[in-house]
Amino acid sequence: MMAANTVPLLPRLVSSSVAIANHAGKIIRDVLNKGDLQIVQKEHVKDLQTEADRAAQRCIIGSLTKHFPGLIIIGEEEESSGPVQLTEQSSVVPLKFTCPPHLAKLSQEQIVVWVDPLDGTSEFTEGLLDHVTVLIGIAVDGKTVAGIIHQPYFNYKNKEKELGRTIYGIIGSAGENDGVVGGLLVKPPPTGCVVATTRSHASSTVNDAVSSCDPTEVLRVGGAGHKVLLLLDGSAHAYVFASPGCKKWDTCAPQAVLEAAGGALTDIKGDHILYHRHVQHRNSEGVLATAPGQDHAAYIRKIPAHVKENLVK
Numbered sequence: 235m236m237a238a239n240t241v242p243l244l245p246r247l248v249s250s251s252v253a254i255a256n257h258a259g260k261i262i263r264d265v266l267n268k269g270d271l272q273i274v275q276k277e278h279v280k281d282l283q284t285e286a287d288r289a290a291q292r293c294i295i296g297s298l299t300k301h302f303p304g305l306i307i308i309g310e311e312e313e314s315s316g317p318v319q320l321t322e323q324s325s326v327v328p329l330k331f332t333c334p335p336h337l338a339k340l341s342q343e344q345i346v347v348w349v350d351p352l353d354g355t356s357e358f359t360e361g362l363l364d365h366v367t368v369l370i371g372i373a374v375d376g377k378t379v380a381g382i383i384h385q386p387y388f389n390y391k392n393k394e395k396e397l398g399r400t401i402y403g404i405i406g407s408a409g410e411n412d413g414v415v416g417g418l419l420v421k422p423p424p425t426g427c428v429v430a431t432t433r434s435h436a437s438s439t440v441n442d443a444v445s446s447c448d449p450t451e452v453l454r455v456g457g458a459g460h461k462v463l464l465l466l467d468g469s470a471h472a473y474v475f476a477s478p479g480c481k482k483w484d485t486c487a488p489q490a491v492l493e494a495a496g497g498a499l500t501d502i503k504g505d506h507i508l509y510h511r512h513v514q515h516r517n518s519e520g521v522l523a524t525a526p527g528q529d530h531a532a533y534i535r536k537i538p539a540h541v542k543e544n545l546v547k
């Protein structure tokens with residue numbers, strides 16, 4: 235085995251982030267088990283924060299900073315006071331695939347980590363627990379390259395199966411499932427068009443964009459991470475969200491995992507989403523993602539002009 239300091243920075247960061255995301259998932263379950271979510275309303279009634287969001291973010295940012303001092307990390311939640319649980323280096327296990335050669339010699343200054351400690355907060359507060367994910371996305375020179383999606387309540391309705399799962403990937407890496415580890419990759423059915431969209435942040439523009447895809451079924455579910463998992467497990471063909479509500483921490487990790495698997499995630503006009511340190515946090519031109527094997531450009535063409543014109547920088 236290679237000594238730790240000879241393993242390139244990116245795989246070390248991804249393997250630490252996997253361990254940290256798993257730990258954050260346990261913290262989320264512990265807060266819910268205690269039964270006091272301490273809900274705070276942020277910008278509006280559908281924009282909530284709980285002690286699980288806060289405690290998970292303290293763990294993720296504290297642990298990443300401990301393992302990688304000086305790393306640039308942007309988290310959804312503001313700094314909060316309270317106990318900080320740190321993930322031990324001993325819980326970090328090596329990655330199951332290799333680092334793409336063009337990402338093997340990075341300096342830490344090129345990297346920005348986007349953290350959503352709990353994606354799907356509205357659904358979490360309503361008990362729709364499998365909509366919840368922990369998202370850690372890694373961008374290099376403004377482009378997402380790697381992502382970790384941890385789903386702490388996967389299998390929670392089936393007590394005989396293992397609770398929780400973690401799916402991670404580096405775009406362009408070789409290995410198990412072509413660079414995506416931890417999830418069963420299934421293509422959606424060749425016929426039909428199942429569109430996943432928001433459950434709690436809809437608007438007439440959001441609904442117009444969904445209808446323009448002529449869906450055979452619409453899945454209204456929570457979380458950007460959860461909707462991308464539906465694209466990866468064959469449950470949906472596209473994720474369409476014509477709204478400025480999603481932020482960079484919602485899409486950085488899901489985009490990397492989806493693109494590592496051969497899918498695509500752009501804004502609603504088909505342009506790339508950028509993840510530089512000083513980029514605006516909002517994905518103001520919406521989000522459109524398609525499963526591996528789908529014709530992404532065909533979905534972009536179907537979105538009506540008035541929807542595209544409503545979403546500006």
Ligand SMILES: Nc1ncnc2c1ncn2[C@@H]1O[C@H](COP(=O)(O)O)[C@@H](OP(=O)(O)O)[C@H]1O
Nearest residue numbers: 281352353354355432434435456457458479480
């Ligand atoms: N109008 C809006 N205002 C605030 N956040 C929004 C929003 N629309 C979407 N989001 C955020 O984008 C993520 C996915 O949204 P949705 O579940 O509706 O598809 C959620 O992340 P969080 O749960 O991490 O806040 C959600 O809060």
Ligand SMILES: [Mg+2]
Nearest residue numbers: 281282310355
């Ligand atoms: Mg939120």
Ligand SMILES: [Mg+2]
Nearest residue numbers: 350353354484
């Ligand atoms: Mg989110």
Ligand SMILES: [Mg+2]
Nearest residue numbers: 310350352353
């Ligand atoms: Mg969140």
